[in-house]
Amino acid sequence: MLSKKTQYAFKALMYLAQRHNEGPVLIAEIAKKKKIPLKFLENILLELKKGGVLESKKGKGGGYFFAVAPNTVYLAKIMRLMEGPIALLPCVSLNFYQRCKNCDEKFCGLNKVMGDVRDASLSILETRTVADIAALSL
Structure with a gap:
């Protein structure tokens, strides 16, 4: 959220x-x-x-x-500036990675699913810009 x-x-x-x-x-x-x-x-x-x-x-x-054109400011950048990691678990974060305690990532099903969630989110957030959402709100 x-x-x-x-x-x-x-x-x-x-x-x-x-x-x-x-x-x-x-x-x-x-x-x-x-x-x-x-x-x-x-x-x-x-x-x-x-x-x-x-x-x-x-x-x-x-x-x-x-400072730059709004059509070059991706939503992922804003989310990272405001929230930090986009990933729901630290062990799947691309920019804020941290190993989870007492967990072997190779055998963790949650890790794999949350990696898919991160990738799906990023496929949208790294291709949509502030200009895009501004145009949708007119």
């Missing part, structure tokens, strides 16, 4: 993607239009900035905008 943090990140990014050519957007505008608590949104946007997805401009005419 997606956390509120990730849901809000996607909502904010969709809003920014729909206004991509209009220049920077104020945090307060995003918060109001998408009904996201302002302080929570500030932290989310800062994480997205640190992750190289967004940039910001201070002062008059300032706000947040995409």
Whole structure:
């Protein structure tokens, strides 16, 4: 299940993607239009900035905008920035792998099934972009 943090990140990014050519957007505008608590949104946007997805401009005419084109920002990247691993078990994670305690992965049926779940999820999340979901929400 997606956390509120990730849901809000996607909502904010969709809003920014729909206004991509209009220049920077104020945090307060995003918060109001998408009904996201302002302080929570500030932290989310800062994480997205640190992750190289967004940039910001201070002062008059300032706000947040995409650092790269929205059609190059894959959903998997956003999920990893907000949630960490996409895999449901640490032993099948591609980027955050950890061996499970007291488990032999070679003989673990759960490991194999969760690997399939991860692959199915990634086949979608690594091919769909923020621009794609923004276009679907118009």
